Amino acid sequence: MRSQDLQSLVLALVLLAPVAYLAAGEETSPSTRDTEIGLSKTSVFDVPSPDPVPATGGDPGDQPVLPRFFDGSPPVIPHGIADFLPITRQEHLCLDCHEPDEGAERVEGEPTPIPHSHLTDLRADPETVGDQVVGARYFCVTCHVPKGAVSPLVKNRFER
Ligand code: HEC
Ligand code: HEC
Incomplete structure (x- = not known):
């Protein structure tokens, strides 16, 4: 070669x-x-x-409150919310019904009063309970969601 x-x-x-x-x-x-x-x-x-998630719920008070997933979890909204959105600076319909509790007992069928945690700036001033909802809690639907008629994409095995 x-x-x-x-x-x-x-x-x-x-x-x-x-x-x-x-x-x-x-x-x-x-x-x-x-x-x-x-x-x-x-x-x-x-x-x-x-497909859009079908709305469930109905009017506030029609449906009973739903079980909490775990202690400290944000409760699921048992009623429809389409009529109460969007939440803006000028208009916040959720707060018209869910006023802060003044030590009053929760009454079945009546709007659950928003808890003191929502009136407290947990980061800057965790000891003081103010008289209005703090900024971090203003947009309720960041944490509270209505029930949806959907099957989960992934089974949730979270336990606490
Ligand atoms: C017209 C009055 C009204 C408005 C407006 C309203 N709600 Fe409600 N809400 C209720 C009532 C009544 C209940 C059910 C209480 C019951 O059945 O014991 C409820 C229940 C809830 C619960 C469940 C509380 C629990 O104890 O489990 C959440 C969370 C909630 N609402 C969030 C919201 C949010 C967020 C908005 C705005 C998008 C809103 N609600 C607007 C009246 C209202
Ligand atoms: C940053 C998340 C977050 C936002 C935003 C938020 N919440 Fe909550 N919410 C929670 C959590 C977590 C709980 C349960 C623990 C507690 O009571 O603090 C709760 C509890 C509640 C309860 C039940 C109180 C009870 O005595 O059982 C109501 C009613 C409620 N929220 C309403 C609202 C409304 C109305 C808004 C808007 C103004 C809002 N929340 C905004 C996280 C949030």
Whole structure:
């Protein structure tokens, strides 16, 4: 074999090696498809439009309050809220009904009074209970959600 032929052969082998390696790798370790990565099982390039969550609830007081998921969890809203949104600086209908408790007992069928934790700036001044809702609690629906007729995408095994 001429030395030039030998050089070409070595060069060809060197160039083909990564191709052979990749081809072998594909068989042994299958890659994850983009449709398998997320919960929605569509391509990451799609813009899916899921069905809107059907509203449940009805008027306040129609439905009994719901069980708490765990101690200290924000209670789920047992009534519809479409008529009370959006919450703005000028208008906050939730607060019209859910006034802070003045030491009064909770009455079944009446709006549950907002607790003292919602009138307290837990970070800056945790000892003082003010007379109005603090900023961090102003947008109730950040934490309190109405019940929705949806089946969970992932089973929740949280326990406390
Ligand atoms: C028209 C009066 C009214 C308005 C407005 C209203 N609620 Fe209610 N809310 C009620 C009543 C009545 C109950 C049920 C109390 C019962 O059945 O014992 C309730 C229950 C709740 C509960 C459950 C409390 C518990 O003890 O488990 C939450 C949370 C709640 N509302 C949040 C909200 C939020 C957030 C808004 C605004 C988006 C809002 N509510 C607007 C009257 C109202
Ligand atoms: C940052 C999250 C958060 C926001 C925002 C928030 N809450 Fe709560 N809420 C909670 C948690 C957590 C609890 C349960 C623990 C407690 O009582 O502090 C609770 C409890 C409640 C309860 C039940 C009180 C009781 O005596 O059982 C009512 C009623 C309530 N919130 C209404 C509201 C309303 C109305 C707003 C808006 C003005 C609001 N919350 C904003 C987290 C929040």
